[in-house]
Amino acid sequence: MHKKLEHTVPNTYIKHERITDYAIGIFALLPTKNSIKKAIKKKLLIIDNQPCTTANLIKKNQKIELIPDTSSKNKIFKLKMQIIYEDDYIAIINKVAGFSVSGNKFKTIENALPFNLKKSKQIDALPHPLPVHRLDNQTSGLLIIAKTKNARIKLGSQFEENKIRKIYFAVVIGNTPNKGEIKIKIKDKKALTKYKLIRTEPSLRNGFLSLIKLFPSTGRTHQLRVHCEAIGFPILGDKLYNGKKQVFKGKGLFLCASELSFNHPATKENMNFAIPYPEKFNKIIEREKKRFEMKKADNY
Numbered sequence: 001m002h003k004k005l006e007h008t009v010p011n012t013y014i015k016h017e018r019i020t021d022y023a024i025g026i027f028a029l030l031p032t033k034n035s036i037k038k039a040i041k042k043k044l045l046i047i048d049n050q051p052c053t054t055a056n057l058i059k060k061n062q063k064i065e066l067i068p069d070t071s072s073k074n075k076i077f078k079l080k081m082q083i084i085y086e087d088d089y090i091a092i093i094n095k096v097a098g099f100s101v102s103g104n105k106f107k108t109i110e111n112a113l114p115f116n117l118k119k120s121k122q123i124d125a126l127p128h129p130l131p132v133h134r135l136d137n138q139t140s141g142l143l144i145i146a147k148t149k150n151a152r153i154k155l156g157s158q159f160e161e162n163k164i165r166k167i168y169f170a171v172v173i174g175n176t177p178n179k180g181e182i183k184i185k186i187k188d189k190k191a192l193t194k195y196k197l198i199r200t201e202p203s204l205r206n207g208f209l210s211l212i213k214l215f216p217s218t219g220r221t222h223q224l225r226v227h228c229e230a231i232g233f234p235i236l237g238d239k240l241y242n243g244k245k246q247v248f249k250g251k252g253l254f255l256c257a258s259e260l261s262f263n264h265p266a267t268k269e270n271m272n273f274a275i276p277y278p279e280k281f282n283k284i285i286e287r288e289k290k291r292f293e294m295k296k297a298d299n300y
Helices: 032-040 109-116 150-161 223-230 280-297
Strands: 007-008 045-047 064-066 084-088 090-095 125-131 141-150 165-173 178-181 195-201 207-216 255-263 271-275
Touching: 032 045, 045 090, 090 109, 109 125, 125 150, 141 150, 150 255, 165 223, 165 280, 195 223, 195 280, 207 223, 207 280
Parallel strands: 141 255
Antiparallel strands: 007 064, 045 064, 084 090, 090 141, 125 141, 165 207, 165 255, 178 195, 195 207, 255 271
């Protein structure tokens, strides 16, 4: 029989949050809202001796208990990943395209983290490292990983407060302006993306292909993909937000998270990381440019 983990809501608590918001981080086994929902569904989260629901509002002096889930062992996906940085609190990895960050599937980045990273020796170490944010399945690039409960909470707060600076590179279809700002709401929520043109070349198939740098100020779901399509320059390879333009099959999505800046959750130090965008970005642009020039030469 596994011992329950217990937490008592402080006498000074007055917010009356839902359990799905309040419980984030109070147990090392429940560092995210999604993990809390899973525990509730399995009736592993107890409030005042009764299994709770997602509708439960927290009140002062309540006793919250967590029954450790022993129904399944953690699965380890042996996918080798590039580690950009690692210490006892966090890690930065270069996510490869084609894998979801987390989810019900076995082959996820989350399940590959124990294979690539060392377990934290801190007193609040998580059972296994966990991603702090998400990148779409087909998006590559920098991903922040938390190795302790406190790091998970503090980095999560930085994301919520838009204090983490992210920069992406993308190849889009069309000849974009030199720079621009996109303020189009996503699911009725404010969303802001700025962009800067790096290069544009002619394309026999698409007219033009442009390499752009993207600066999102908010973090809505699929924000960059939605915004690029909305202004008429969908990201190359996007099967969902493509503006009804032809999708290159087998080439993937031409979107990469290339730069990150944030404050270290333990040392408070300003952390900056940058990687080059994938070489396939240049190759596809050069290939399309060459095909265009060859066709142009044939017409003379």
